[in-house]
Amino acid sequence: MNSNAKVNLTDEEKELLIEALLSQGYAYEVVDSELKDLEYELKPDQESKVRRLNSLLKKLHN
Numbered sequence: 001m002n003s004n005a006k007v008n009l010t011d012e013e014k015e016l017l018i019e020a021l022l023s024q025g026y027a028y029e030v031v032d033s034e035l036k037d038l039e040y041e042l043k044p045d046q047e048s049k050v051r052r053l054n055s056l057l058k059k060l061h062n
Contacts, residue, residue: 028060 021027
């Protein structure tokens with residue numbers, strides 16, 4: 001699957017995905033990887049997303 005492809009998920013599917021990521025301990029790694037990718041190719045319009053991901057990463061770390 002193309003990493004930039006948009007997947008249309010229902011709210012229920014999104015919840016299931018989030019539960020799986022959290023219960024398996026992958027959520028932190030996924031967010032950290034996304035953050036590193038964005039920081040590597042930082043564009044002005046992504047600064048807000050980087051700040052939000054940093055905040056999320058801190059929550060996941062606790």
